[in-house]
């Protein structure tokens with residue numbers, strides 16, 4: 001019997017980019033908002049040390065100096081202090097980059113995968129459809145999908161694991177959300193959250209003292225989510241599917257209503273950062 005004390009889930013933030021606040025919430029009075037690059041460290045006796053995403057690192061500035069990648073930097077200017085990178089924050093906790101066994105990739109947008117190269121022994125758990133899209137794009141077509149291939153480790157293909165090959169799935173009947181149980185454990189489940197990016201996934205954490213649905217970019221602000229406010233429609237330009245996004249948004253709200261014991265969190269939301277700063 002595994003002791004639950006050996007299992008933990010902790011959120012961190014590695015830098016942020018800025019964007020117009022009205023994109024997040026068209027009713028906002030603010031001019032600009034920070035999009036924090038949040039990721040999580042999972043500890044599990046059979047999985048070992050696992051990251052869920054890994055935030056920005058210094059590679060973002062290095063790989064966005066020339067066209068076409070510089071467009072990405074112009075669209076989302078990023079602030080990335082070295083002491084906020086995943087590698088640095090983990091080393092502060094006594095965790096070496098070599099000790100990370102897996103990195104679960106929520107989706108391939110640069111602010112979620114920038115630091116993948118810092119973890120030489122990690123295998124990457126990806127959803128089949130996000131992987132298919134990643135493999136099918138390059139250069140400018142990749143950039144239009146928010147993907148900078150230069151950030152991805154050169155040996156990525158030999159280290160990737162397709163989630164669907166290591167998981168069993170079920171649909172939550174009330175919300176219609178699709179969940180994946182992976183590697184025969186039932187504390188962490190991945191949730192398909194289509195719309196923002198192809199094959200995007202979040203994670204459900206079921207610990208006795210911590211019940212979280214970390215819904216990545218299915219919304220950008222908990223406040224807007226609570227009010228049912230969708231982002232500005234200009235996001236259609238880079239979202240995978242606006243229709244799927246709206247369906248996921250509604251499904252998540254249903255799930256939250258049916259599971260009041262779970263806290264729904266989003267990657268780029270100030271409330272998530274507040275939890276990190278308060279060490280929750």
Ligand SMILES: [Zn+2]
Pocket residue numbers: 107109146196197217
């Ligand atoms: Zn994204």
